[in-house]
Amino acid sequence: xxxxxxxxxxxxxxxxxxxxxxxxxxxxxxxxxxxxxxxxxxxxxxxxxxxxxxxxxxxxxxxxxxxxxxxxxxxxxxxxxxxxxxxxxxxxxxxxxxxxxxxxxxxxxxxxxxxxxxxxxxxxxxxxxxxxxxxxxxxxxxxxxxxxxxxxxxxxxxxxxxxxxxxxxxxxxxxxxxxxxxxxxxxxxxxxxxxxxxxxxxxxxxxxxxxxxxxxxxxxxxxxxxxxxxxxxxxxxxxxxxxxxxxxxxxxxxxxxxxxxxxxxxxxxxxxxxxxxxxxxxxxxxxxxxxxxxxxxxxxxxxxxxxxxxxxxxxxxxxxxxxxxxxxxxx
Amino acid sequence: xxxxxxxxxxxxxxxxxxxxxxxxxxxxxxxxxxxxxxxxxxxxxxxxxxxxxxxxxxxxxxxxxxxxxxxxxxxxxxxxxxxxxxxxxxxxxxxxxxxxxxxxxxxxxxxxxxxxxxxxxxxxxxxxxxxxxxxxxxxxxxxxxxxxxxxxxxxxxxxxxxxxxxxxxxxxxxxxxxxxxxxxxxxxxxxxxxxxxxxxxxxxxxxxxxxxxxxxxxxxxxxxxxxxxxxxxxxxxxxxxxxxxxxxxxxxxxxxxxxxxxxxxxxxxxxxxxxxxxxxxxxxxxxxxxxxxxxxxxxxxxxxxxxxxxxxxxxxxxxxxxxxxxxxxxx
Numbered sequence: 001x002x003x004x005x006x007x008x009x010x011x012x013x014x015x016x017x018x019x020x021x022x023x024x025x026x027x028x029x030x031x032x033x034x035x036x037x038x039x040x041x042x043x044x045x046x047x048x049x050x051x052x053x054x055x056x057x058x059x060x061x062x063x064x065x066x067x068x069x070x071x072x073x074x075x076x077x078x079x080x081x082x083x084x085x086x087x088x089x090x091x092x093x094x095x096x097x098x099x100x101x102x103x104x105x106x107x108x109x110x111x112x113x114x115x116x117x118x119x120x121x122x123x124x125x126x127x128x129x130x131x132x133x134x135x136x137x138x139x140x141x142x143x144x145x146x147x148x149x150x151x152x153x154x155x156x157x158x159x160x161x162x163x164x165x166x167x168x169x170x171x172x173x174x175x176x177x178x179x180x181x182x183x184x185x186x187x188x189x190x191x192x193x194x195x196x197x198x199x200x201x202x203x204x205x206x207x208x209x210x211x212x213x214x215x216x217x218x219x220x221x222x223x224x225x226x227x228x229x230x231x232x233x234x235x236x237x238x239x240x241x242x243x244x245x246x247x248x249x250x251x252x253x254x255x256x257x258x259x260x261x262x263x264x265x266x267x268x269x270x271x272x273x274x275x276x277x278x279x280x281x282x283x284x285x286x287x288x289x290x291x292x293x294x295x296x297x298x299x300x301x302x303x304x305x306x307x308x309x310x311x312x313x314x315x316x317x318x319x320x321x322x323x324x325x326x327x328x329x330x331x
Numbered sequence: 332x333x334x335x336x337x338x339x340x341x342x343x344x345x346x347x348x349x350x351x352x353x354x355x356x357x358x359x360x361x362x363x364x365x366x367x368x369x370x371x372x373x374x375x376x377x378x379x380x381x382x383x384x385x386x387x388x389x390x391x392x393x394x395x396x397x398x399x400x401x402x403x404x405x406x407x408x409x410x411x412x413x414x415x416x417x418x419x420x421x422x423x424x425x426x427x428x429x430x431x432x433x434x435x436x437x438x439x440x441x442x443x444x445x446x447x448x449x450x451x452x453x454x455x456x457x458x459x460x461x462x463x464x465x466x467x468x469x470x471x472x473x474x475x476x477x478x479x480x481x482x483x484x485x486x487x488x489x490x491x492x493x494x495x496x497x498x499x500x501x502x503x504x505x506x507x508x509x510x511x512x513x514x515x516x517x518x519x520x521x522x523x524x525x526x527x528x529x530x531x532x533x534x535x536x537x538x539x540x541x542x543x544x545x546x547x548x549x550x551x552x553x554x555x556x557x558x559x560x561x562x563x564x565x566x567x568x569x570x571x572x573x574x575x576x577x578x579x580x581x582x583x584x585x586x587x588x589x590x591x592x593x594x595x596x597x598x599x600x601x602x603x604x605x606x607x608x609x610x611x612x613x614x615x616x617x618x619x620x621x622x623x624x625x626x627x628x629x630x631x632x633x634x635x636x637x638x639x640x641x642x643x644x645x646x647x648x649x650x651x652x653x654x655x656x657x658x659x660x661x662x
Contacts, residue, residue, distance in 0.1 A: 044567025055407065062410040064395065071563030076386065076535070076587040079393040098563070197528055197556060204407065212568075215560075220568035225528060227558045229546075232402030232429070235662055236375025237543075237551035240655050256407040267662040271655075324571050324602075331566055331598040 001182050003310045006175055013171035016137035020144050020163065026114055026130045027148040036084035037064035038149060039111070043071055043098045046090045046138065048212030052298060053088070053142040055205045059256060059294070060155045065146075070098035074105060083110030088145055090138045091115070094122030103127045116141045139209075139298055162292050169287030170299075177283045177303040185307025188276060192247055193315045195224060199238075199248040201264050203231035204257030206280075209298050213305055221320040222312050231260040235267075244273045251301050252279040255294035278304055332513050334641045337506055344502035347468035351475050351494065357445055357461045358479040367415035368395035369480060370442070374402055374429045377421045377469065379543030383629060384419070384473040386536045390587060390625070391486045396477075401429035405436060414441030419476055421469045422446070425453025434458045447472045470540075470629055493623050500618030501630075508614045508634040516638025519607060523578055524646045526555060530569075530579040532595050534562035535588030537611075540629050544636055552651040553643050562591040566598075575604050583610040584628035609635055 038057075040050030050067035057065050068078055081087070087106050091099055094117045103124060106113050115128030118135045125131050132141070151159035192198055198218060202210025207230055214228035229238050231250070242248060248268060252261040268275045280297040283304070288296060313320050325331070369388075371381030381398035388396050399409055412418070418437050422430055425448045434455060437444050446459030449466045456462050463472070482490035523529055529549060533541025538561055545557035560569050562581070573579060579599060583592040599606045611628040614635070619627060644651050656662070 044564060047564070047567075058407050058409060060410075064411060066397065069561070069563060071591055072534075072588065075590055076389050078389060079391075080395060203403075215564070215568035220571045223571055225558075225572050227556075230400070232400060233375060233378070233546070235657070236378075237546035237657075240551045240554055240657060241556050242656075257403065259406055260402055263662065267660075270660065325573075326566070326568075326571060329598075329601065331594065 001179065002314060004178065004182075006179075009178070010171050010175050012136055013140070013174060016134060016140050017167055017170060019132060019134055019141065022132055023141070023144050024148050026132075027145060027152065030086050030112065031149070031152045034084070035086045035112075036082060037066070037080060037086070038146075039078070039081055039085050039087045040065070040067040040142065041070055041073065041087050041089050041099070041102055041106075042067070043069055043096060045212050045216045046096075046099070048208040048216070049090060049138045049142055050088075051208030051211070052139060052205050053146050055207065055255075055257075056143055056295065057146045057150065060150050061146075061153065062155070063149060063153055065149075070096075070102040073102050074098060081106065081109060081111055085109075085111040087111050087113045088142065089113060089115050089128070090117070090141065091124055092118045092135075094119040094124040096124075100124050100127070114145070139302070143295065158291075161289075162295075165288050165292065169285065173285035173288060174299050174303050177285065177300050178306060180283060181304040181307045185304065185309075186311045188308050189311030189315055193224075193312045195247045197225040197227065197247070199242070199246065200226060200228045200251070201231050201234055201248065201261065202228065202251040202253075203260040204253045204255040205295070205298050206251045206253045206261075206301055209302060210251055217305070217309060217320075220323070220326065221309070222316065222318060223324070224312075231257070231264045234264050239271070242268075242272050244271075246272055246274060248272055248275045250275065250277050252277060252281070253294070253297035253301070254280050255297055332510065333645060335509065335513075337510075340509070341502050341506050343467055344471070344505060347465060347471050348498055348501060350463060350465055350472065353463055354472070354475050355479050357463075358476060358483065361417050361443065362480070362483045365415070366417045366443075367413060368397070368411060368417070370409070370412055370416050370418045371396070371398040371473070372401055372404060372418050372420050372430070372433055372437075373398070374400055374427060376543050376547045377427075377430070379539040379547070380421060380469045380473055381419075382539035382542070383470060383536050384477050386538065386586075386588075387474055387626065388477045388481065391481050392484065393486070394480060394484055396480075401427075401433040404433045405429060412437065412440060412442055416440075416442040418442050418444045419473065420444060420446050420459070421448070421472065422455055423449045423466075425450040425455040427455075431455050431458070445476070470633070474626065489622075492620075493626075496619050496623065500616065504616035504619060505630050505634050508616065508631050509637060511614060512635040512638045516635065516640075517642045519639050520642030520646055524555075524643050526578045528556040528558065528578070530573070530577065531557060531559045531582070532562050532565055532579065532592065533559065533582040533584075534591040535584045535586040536626070536629050537582045537584045537592075537632055540633060541582055548636070548640060548651075551654070551657065552640070553647065553649060554655070555643075562588070562595045565595050570602070573599075573603050575602075577603055577605060579603055579606045581606065581608050582632050583608060583612070584625070584632070585611050586625035586628055
């Protein structure tokens with residue numbers, strides 16, 4: 001299978017799951033000291049992950065939790081962020097300027113910051129109150145944080161049951177999804193690698209990922225134009241430009257917002273002959289109970305997207321690490 | 332001037348400003364009874380206005396205030412919305428299904444709802460706790476609500492001074508902006524009425540409007556493809572698809588997020604020869620103090636957009652009231 005080292009992927013995900021005791025130590029400490037709210041702070045891809053964490057928590061929580069864009073936080077600020085706020089950030093490079101500055105601002109305010117920073121030897125890593133350094137799996141790390149908060153708040157009684165299943169079956173299951181999706185990914189890439197623009201529709205815990213897949217993958221790494229739209233917003237304007245040949249992909253999740261994407265999936269064949277529906281439900285993850293499937297959707301759909309990406313990259317002979325402008329020019 | 336009835340526009344805006352005593356009666360009542368938070372609830376265009384109201388309040392407030400999409404509220408729900416929440420909605424037709432159902436859900440929860448509903452003889456109008464019925468000016472209505480809350484919370488000491496200026500000079504000033512922008516609107520329409528896709532960049536209290544202008548005007552009413560992007564997100568992926576001839580419009584506001592759009596405006600000439608910068612600062616509104624100019628940006632830029640719209644409509648011979656699918660098909 002193209003660009004797929006099964007052992008490596010498996011080991012990386014299993015390692016991420018093993019961060020949980022370390023994460024819990026932090027959250028248990030924060031919870032016992034008291035906090036007013038939880039702020040997920042990011043920009044670009046990490047902003048998208050922050051959106052997903054908030055949607056994930058919304059399913060269950062009464063806690064005040066919100067996402068904030070690092071650049072907005074630096075200009076307008078956010079008066080809900082106080083010394084009692086718990087801030088979560090994530091950074092691969094540790095060098096995203098807006099995030100470094102935003103964390104400095106958090107420190108001034110007195111808010112406590114947990115940083116998932118892949119590179120531990122960066123200034124950003126030295127700034128955060130709690131540092132966890134492990135590569136990739138941003139979404140999983142965020143969900144483990146959110147879930148622990150909800151568990152401690154008495155809102156997630158099945159926490160132990162869920163993570164017992166996750167620890168045993170998640171990594172292997174997602175690896176199997178990648179394998180199962182490879183042929184689809186190849187066909188999809190063949191059909192869409194030259195699209196003038198591609199529309200991605202998503203909702204629920206896949207919305208942040210849909211926004212980020214369109215922008216941080218197709219636009220940034222494949223240089224293909226996209227628009228991403230929330231499934232429920234699709235009917236409030238955007239769909240008027242869809243015609244027979246408009247390429248539209250709809251992600252369908254298994255969380256509470258499933259019905260919103262299903263509505264688009266049901267409607268689209270009437271007006272469009274160039275659509276694709278990618279439904280998390282079509283991918284088996286043995287060992288995970290039906291009742292927990294909703295949480296898996298972004299991971300399943302991410303695995304499917306991975307297979308699309310490697311094939312688009314190969315067909316277009318456009319290595320995904322090339323950037324035209326990003327960190328190439330001053331801005 | 333094409334499709335511009337100065338007297339009518341002026342009268343309509345002045346009438347909207349005169350809603351303030353009625354609005355204040357509601358907010359003063361809510362404030363004295365007590366409330367936990369303020370939720371701006373909408374979908375499509377009203378969702379966009381809700382985003383703007385939250386950004387507007389963020390400039391000053393410590394109150395918990397957030398926007399919620401009606402469709403998401405109906406599926407995932409939002410446990411921060413309780414019997415103590417004050418919900419604000421707006422609807423021109425009074426018949427948007429998701430909003431009708433969402434208000435019913437608010438009633439079940441016990442949250443109090445203020446509805447700006449242009450048509451007073453609708454089911455939606457009968458459902459809300461407080462009804463204010465007056466055509467158009469959604470943004471102004473929302474800002475008057477937000478400002479009253481902040482005034483009562485002791486966060487807007489200049490409230491009286493601001494609205495004294497607004498009552499005297501706002502309507503006339505915005506009408507003058509429309510006139511001043513007409514020639515520009517015509518030139519812009521001539522240049523861009525056939526764009527394959529047009530990019531709109533915005534931030535601050537113009538971000539919601541940028542999202543909505545792209546989707547609810549160009550896509551829905553002109554049937555021209557668009558993508559809207561937050562100025563600060565532009566650099567985190569999207570800009571990789573911008574080339575010499577890519578049509579990009581950047582809205583620059585005068586609020587605290589001005590710097591974010593300015594950054595794009597400064598950068599764009601390096602990579603693109605088909606850009607337009609629309610800066611609120613370029614339009615005079617006599618009688619409004621410099622310190623209040625930030626709040627005016629979305630109104631100024633809306634007036635400019637109005638002039639673009641009438642010219643695109645005329646050049647394309649595409650009446651803006653035509654819909655292909657919206658309320659034409661079942662979905």
